[in-house]
Amino acid sequence: MEKRAAPFLSRTQAALRRYLGIYAALWKNSVTREMNFKTNFLLWIVVEVLWFGLQLAFIGVLYLHTEQIGTWSKWQVVMLVGASHFIQQVFQAFFLINCTNLSELVRLGKLDFLLLLPVNSRFVVSFRQVDLGAFVNAASAVAVMVYAAQRMDLSPGAAQIAGFLVLCAAGILIHYSLMFLLASISFWTVRAQGIVWGYYNLFQIARMPDEAFGRGLFRGFFTFAVPMLLVSNVPVRLLVDKLSSAGPLLLLLVMSGLCFAVSEWIWRLSLRQYTSASS
Amino acid sequence: MRKYWHVVGIGIQNNLTYRFNYLARALFGLIPLVAILYVWRTIYADKPADGLVGSYTLAQMISYYLLITVVDALTAVNEDDWQIAADIKDGQISQFVLKPIDYLYYRLCLFGAGRITYLSVAAIPLGLFILSLHRYFVLPADWGMLGWFLLSTLLTAALQFFISYTLAMLAFWVLEVSTFIFIMFAFEYIASGHLFPLDILPPAIERVLYLTPFPYQLYFPVSIYMGKTTGVDLAKGLLVQAGWVVVAYALARFAWSRGLRKYSAVGG
Numbered sequence: 001m002e003k004r005a006a007p008f009l010s011r012t013q014a015a016l017r018r019y020l021g022i023y024a025a026l027w028k029n030s031v032t033r034e035m036n037f038k039t040n041f042l043l044w045i046v047v048e049v050l051w052f053g054l055q056l057a058f059i060g061v062l063y064l065h066t067e068q069i070g071t072w073s074k075w076q077v078v079m080l081v082g083a084s085h086f087i088q089q090v091f092q093a094f095f096l097i098n099c100t101n102l103s104e105l106v107r108l109g110k111l112d113f114l115l116l117l118p119v120n121s122r123f124v125v126s127f128r129q130v131d132l133g134a135f136v137n138a139a140s141a142v143a144v145m146v147y148a149a150q151r152m153d154l155s156p157g158a159a160q161i162a163g164f165l166v167l168c169a170a171g172i173l174i175h176y177s178l179m180f181l182l183a184s185i186s187f188w189t190v191r192a193q194g195i196v197w198g199y200y201n202l203f204q205i206a207r208m209p210d211e212a213f214g215r216g217l218f219r220g221f222f223t224f225a226v227p228m229l230l231v232s233n234v235p236v237r238l239l240v241d242k243l244s245s246a247g248p249l250l251l252l253l254v255m256s257g258l259c260f261a262v263s264e265w266i267w268r269l270s271l272r273q274y275t276s277a278s279s
Numbered sequence: 280m281r282k283y284w285h286v287v288g289i290g291i292q293n294n295l296t297y298r299f300n301y302l303a304r305a306l307f308g309l310i311p312l313v314a315i316l317y318v319w320r321t322i323y324a325d326k327p328a329d330g331l332v333g334s335y336t337l338a339q340m341i342s343y344y345l346l347i348t349v350v351d352a353l354t355a356v357n358e359d360d361w362q363i364a365a366d367i368k369d370g371q372i373s374q375f376v377l378k379p380i381d382y383l384y385y386r387l388c389l390f391g392a393g394r395i396t397y398l399s400v401a402a403i404p405l406g407l408f409i410l411s412l413h414r415y416f417v418l419p420a421d422w423g424m425l426g427w428f429l430l431s432t433l434l435t436a437a438l439q440f441f442i443s444y445t446l447a448m449l450a451f452w453v454l455e456v457s458t459f460i461f462i463m464f465a466f467e468y469i470a471s472g473h474l475f476p477l478d479i480l481p482p483a484i485e486r487v488l489y490l491t492p493f494p495y496q497l498y499f500p501v502s503i504y505m506g507k508t509t510g511v512d513l514a515k516g517l518l519v520q521a522g523w524v525v526v527a528y529a530l531a532r533f534a535w536s537r538g539l540r541k542y543s544a545v546g547g
Contacts, residue, residue, distance in 0.1 A: 043458035050465040058474045065332045065479060066322045198307030205314045212321040218313060 023127060030130040041133055048137040055081050070211025076240050077209055079148040084207035084232035086141035087168050091175040093134035098126050099179040103186030122267055156239055164239045170256035171231035177259035187270035206231045227255040283388050290392025298400050305401035309408055312348060316341055333479035341415040343476050346501045352401055354436035356443040359390050363447035364456045390440050419504050431500035434520045438496055441527035451538030472498030495520040
């Protein structure tokens with residue numbers, strides 16, 4: 001047994017090193033690309049900060065007229081909006097452009113080149129570009145969260161923060177899987193940009209306190225089918241001690257695995273369906 | 280005049296190719312709307328029966344968002360600004376400088392065509408949605424106001440279009456206009472009443488907003504429908520709205536003529 005395991009281990013290690021090397025090269029490309037358009041890079045950060053501020057202003061207006069939404073207090077919801085923005089921005093940093101580009105790759109027949117490369121094709125398609133500005137915006141989200149924690153006199157322990165980060169990662173995996181799944185539909189409809197941008201609307205639910213949705217169909221659908229109400233609500237609940245059982249926590253982890261599996265299945269199905277646009 | 284009708288026809292045909300996209304946009308757009316309505320319902324549930332937010336009952340609040348959605352479907356600029364900017368960047372406008380067709384009117388026709396197609400696709404899901412909430416849907420406070428509401432909606436559409444057109448003219452000077460469009464959109468989104476009715480804001484802030492064109496880009500016609508703007512305020516408001524339309528139109532013309540001076544077709 002051991003003799004067999006050893007080459008397997010070194011093989012995976014070599015593969016891992018190879019992929020990390022490729023990814024480093026892709027990062028370098030992205031940095032070079034961004035630095036060519038410095039003003040534009042800065043302006044996009046301004047855009048994101050404005051939209052983030054706008055969401056916070058909306059919460060401010062809501063709480064002019066109420067003390068709480070369900071059991072969520074003002075600063076808890078600010079924390080929720082911050083966490084949601086953090087998750088969305090990290091997702092955007094790594095994946096968003098790549099997902100939206102997929103339909104263009106299909107439409108223009110450029111996907112051929114990527115499929116021919118001797119690497120996992122989902123890897124190249126998913127990680128081709130990095131959006132560096134999004135890291136700056138993620139930092140602004142963290143700043144808002146820290147401020148909200150101070151207003152609540154909240155000082156989470158190291159384990160709590162680590163748990164929070166793991167749950168955020170699960171949330172990012174959900175966003176990525178669903179967006180990638182939607183982008184894969186472009187293999188059938190060619191112009192799927194509308195669908196992909198439609199996903200933006202779903203981000204808006206992720207930053208709403210889950211208790212606002214009662215126990216009806218809407219909440220069920222966005223918990224078990226499209227788990228938007230888990231993505232940022234569960235991590236924040238952990239952080240602000242709003243979790244009554246481990247149930248939601250496990251559910252988020254399971255759902256993220258499930259979403260990824262489904263997106264992988266659809267991706268393979270679509271690849272089989274792919275006929276190049278050019279030639 | 281006939282050539283412009285022709286443009287509308289071609290625009291509709293073109294847009295119908297992407298009817299699936301329009302449908303997806305309309306359906307996805309309903310999701311955040313439903314979410315906001317849920318949030319408001321939860322807030323009202325904590326209040327005593329017939330509790331108010333600002334001057335709104337729950338039914339009025341829900342009606343407000345439904346009306347915003349309808350007016351938005353009728354007047355929002357969809358992809359026109361991107362297309363205009365792309366036309367300038369790619370040198371497509373050269374042909375309009377040579378042809379006996381006015382580019383601004385040409386784009387206005389395409390904008391109209393876009394709205395017609397969008398409505399024809401979105402009417403069914405939107406209609407069903409409003410029907411399912413008909414218990415909460417408040418009829419106009421005064422049927423005579425309906426005419427003023429429609430007039431104001433028309434002015435809203437014109438204002439939206441001319442502002443977007445002016446903004447797209449930036450493509451003569453800068454490479455990427457999308458950031459500017461998104462920055463403007465952010466202000467429009469919050470200050471035109473998209474997220475919440477403007478009269479639940481502290482009065483001082485509301486008064487400041489009325490010094491900008493934003494409330495006239497969405498909120499104003501809805502406030503007419505809901506009977507919040509009547510009498511002298513209505514007449515004054517309509518005049519101010521019309522004034523903003525004229526200003527935006529003048530700016531659009533000015534930006535175009537200055538842009539053309541700078542413009543040199545690249546690649547012919």
